[in-house]
Structures are given as C-alpha cells and as structure tokens.
Amino acid sequence: DAKTTQPNSMESNEEEPVHLPCNHSTISGTDYIHWYRQLPSQGPEYVIHGLTSNVNNRMASLAIAEDRKSSTLILHRATLRDAAVYYCILRDVDNYGQNFVFGPGTRLSVLP
Amino acid sequence: DAMVIQNPRYQVTQFGKPVTLSCSQTLNHNVMYWYQQKSSQAPKLLFHYYDKDFNNEADTPDNFQSRRPNTSFCFLDIRSPGLGDAAMYLCATRSGTGFNQPQHFGDGTRLSIL
Numbered sequence: 638d639a640k641t642t643q644p645n646s647m648e649s650n651e652e653e654p655v656h657l658p659c660n661h662s663t664i665s666g667t668d669y670i671h672w673y674r675q676l677p678s679q680g681p682e683y684v685i686h687g688l689t690s691n692v693n694n695r696m697a698s699l700a701i702a703e704d705r706k707s708s709t710l711i712l713h714r715a716t717l718r719d720a721a722v723y724y725c726i727l728r729d730v731d732n733y734g735q736n737f738v739f740g741p742g743t744r745l746s747v748l749p
Numbered sequence: 750d751a752m753v754i755q756n757p758r759y760q761v762t763q764f765g766k767p768v769t770l771s772c773s774q775t776l777n778h779n780v781m782y783w784y785q786q787k788s789s790q791a792p793k794l795l796f797h798y799y800d801k802d803f804n805n806e807a808d809t810p811d812n813f814q815s816r817r818p819n820t821s822f823c824f825l826d827i828r829s830p831g832l833g834d835a836a837m838y839l840c841a842t843r844s845g846t847g848f849n850q851p852q853h854f855g856d857g858t859r860l861s862i863l
Contacts, residue, residue: 669849671849671851673852678856679856679857680753680839680841680854680855680856680857681792681839681841681852681854682854683851683852683853686849686851724791728849738794739791739792739793740791741790741791742791
C-alpha cells in the first residue's frame with residue numbers, strides 16, 4: 638500500500654477553518670484518498686473520500702492536488718466536537734480495496 | 750440506531766485465560782474487520798471476512814482467531830491473552846458492492862489483562 642504522511646498534531650481556534658494536510662507522493666492512479674477521524678473513546682468514523690476532483694459533503698471538503706501527491710481536508714468552521722485524530726488513508730481499487738492501512742494520523746486540538 | 754455493536758465495551762480477563770469479543774451489525778454488510786488499537790497508536794488490521802472467506806494479515810499472531818457464524822455476527826477469540834494484548838479492539842463493516850464504500854466502525858471493546 639502507498640504510504641501517507643501527516644503532521645502529528647495541529648491546533649485550531651473554534652469557529653475558524655482548519656486545513657489538515659496529507660502527503661502521498663507514491664500514490665498510484667487507482668488509489669482513492671480516504672479520510673477518517675476518531676473522537677476520544679470512539680471508533681473511527683468516515684469523513685470523506687475522493688480520487689481526482691475536489692469533494693464536498695456535510696462534514697468537510699477534500700482538496701486534491703492536481704498531481705495527486707497531496708491532499709487537504711478542510712473543516713470550514715471548527716467546533717470543539719471536531720477535536721479528534723484525523724487519518725488520511727489510500728485505498729487501492731485494483732487490490733480489490735478490501736482493506737487499508739491507518740497511518741499515525743493528525744491529532745487536532747480545538748481551542749475555545 | 751447503532752449499526753455496529755460491540756459487546757462488552759470493557760472486558761477484563763486474566764493472563765492466559767481465553768476471552769471472546771463480540772461484534773454484531775445491522776447493516777447487512779458482507780465485509781467485516783477486526784482491528785487492534787493500542788494506546789496512542791493507529792488501528793492495526795488483524796483480519797477480515799469477505800462473506801465467509803477469512804483473510805488473515807501476515808503479522809497477526811496465531812493467538813488471535815475469528816469466527817463468523819452468519820452475516821450479522823463476528824467474534825474475536827484470544828486463546829491465551831498476554832499482557833501485550835491489552836488494547837482496544839475495533840470491529841468494522843463495509844458493503845462489498847462498491848470498492849469505495851466506507852467502513853463503519855463500532856465503538857470498540859477495551860480489553861485489560863490482569
């Protein structure tokens with residue numbers, strides 16, 4: 638599986654936008670980029686995924702670089718409930734995509 | 750309307766005493782996963798089922814076994830728990846109908862070894 642690298646931790650103020658970066662320089666053409674987050678004492682939850690185009694949903698936006706070697710998860714207005722560990726994961730469709738590998742993730746702190 | 754349910758949330762067992770963790774799902778997903786997550790680490794995949802087909806990760810210890818009697822239920826058996834097996838165990842499901850269907854996780858069972 639192609640590897641991702643993320644900052645260990647980031648901090649944001651409440652109600653401000655947050656940009657969480659992910660580098661995946663060895664991404665292949667069939668890898669989808671997935672984001673999950675894990676709140677304290679809970680299992681991970683799906684946030685968003687994309688292949689080439691930028692994606693939006695009710696939770697976040699995903700901006701994918703033109704060369705696909707990096708992506709950014711955007712939380713438009715951080716709330717205290719967004720404090721979590723955010724994982725960027727590549728999912729290989731050609732490999733049947735049955736499983737994927739979690740990296741260390743970014744721990745996001747949100748300050749009131 | 751919990752969709753992936755893990756029982757119990759907290760489990761305590763003794764060193765060497767077999768323990769079974771349970772997972773059930775109401776999503777009718779054909780893929781089910783077990784992950785181990787140690788403190789301050791990312792989840793690590795142990796194995797997964799695609800329908801009844803069992804797929805073990807290469808580095809999953811033999812001490813860990815799994816059973817899936819039907820679509821809804823999956824069990825993780827630890828035959829002789831050691832102190833290093835204390836962790837959060839996460840169950841997840843996914844619909845196998847599309848390559849990019851998201852995984853749905855339960856809230857985990859935290860296993861302590863005395």
